[in-house]
Amino acid sequence: MGALVLAEGGEFAPPGAGDFNLPPIFLGITKPMLLVVLSVIIIGAFFLLTSRNLKIVPSKWQFAAESVYDFGRNNIAREQIGSKDFRPFVPLILALFTFILVNNIFGIVPLLQFPTMSHIGFPLALSVLVVYPVYHFVGIKRHGLGGYLKNQLTPAGVPKPIYLLLTPIEFLQKFIMNPITLAIRVFAAMFAGHLILLVFTIGGEYLLLEAAPALKAMSVVSFAFAILLTFVEALIQVIQAYVFAVLSAGYIGMALASDH
Template sequence: MSLTAAANTVAAGSSKAAEFHGPSINEFFPDAIFFAGTPFEIDRLVIIRFIAVAVLLVFAFVGTRSLKLVPSRGQAFIEYGFDVVRRNAFDNLGEKDGKRFLPLLSTIFFGVLFMNLTGLIPFLNLQGTSRIAMPMLLALIAYFAFIYAGVRKHPGTFFRNALFPPGVPWYLYIIVTPIEFVSTFVLRPVTLTLRLLMNMVVGHLLLVLFFSATWFFFVESHSLFSVFGVGTLAFGIAFSFFEILVALLQAYVFMLLTAVYIQLALADEH
């Protein structure tokens, strides 16, 4: 009986050691490091945001400190990024308004990009935009820029024309006005927030799933199942490159939509 009990104990311990634990939403809520329980609580994700901002500032300073006719790699990267933002700003807003909002659009593009890329950096491995506070803050900045541009360009008619589009029969405003209010003043910041947040959350969870499964198959699964680790590792590496593309794309889309919303606010229809 004692030998049987011992065998069962060993088997239970082995199965427990080989149990796979996938990623969870708790990945995005690490324990507090400083000021726990206060409004100024700082955890690993907040520190990652600080690091992303610091690296961006240093990179921009070093890359533009001594501009040359034949640019260095850092200067070329910054110039290319600014040129992407500038061309979109000018295409959507025209040269005059494009120059006026270029600093805002550039800040949004590079800020989102650098915070997105932290999820692929060893020892950080978490996107600065993977918790709702940062995407929401950026969306609110874009939203208030949209309101500011419209009120400044059309101080007396912006809200009226946004909610009561000209040329619509008066009796249809019962239907049109609520739709315009929700689509213009509610859904825009919400969709900006959720689009960026969900892409970063899903990307992080998939990367953790692939690489934790690789560790499980290679290290903890003492069986023929370890061969599956080759597949999960290959998928993890491939998806890492895909995440770089997603990080770039989400930064570009966020910046582009901000420019489009500002252009709609500046349109003569208002």
């Protein structure tokens, strides 16, 4: 995207991918790194403080914590993994959901204003180093290596000659593409959403301060779109955390299933 000339001698340089490469704050530590640590502190403090004095009639904070737990336990883990096997995986699914949710929400929090998952390394680490090993490990543990590979690579009910074509495709999907696409979904949504917000926010500021007098009124439109898109982005941030947790639980459920 080229520079847009709107002012009397000035140029509008639109935001791009380079705006996501934040410089180190101290000793190589960047803002996204600090936000990841902050998210863990926030999540840990939230559940510890809301559960230290549990009551039969919950306070509003206890109710909020129980609602989040119930959502992760029943609406994600139980539904995707199955009522027989879901319990051991509730902490993992709940942790994934809350961790991604908080780091996504950082993108619209004043002063912070950066969604950590817009850096591909973070969702990729969760996918490749956490989810990927877990669902393959539990599948191999239940079915044995041979049985697990058979379940994953040779779907039931397919004519044997088709396996020559289908098995490589299944291998590519189950062992290579699944963890990559799981990470890319949340990364792409957070990157694109934050970039659009930057365009309207910085564009509005430029129109207000630098544009020709006849165009300054257009800054109101730009700021209005930025506010509207902030609410849209908040919804997308919640949905993407949910999608990541649902797909992670779904992969575990498929790994544990007898056949596919």
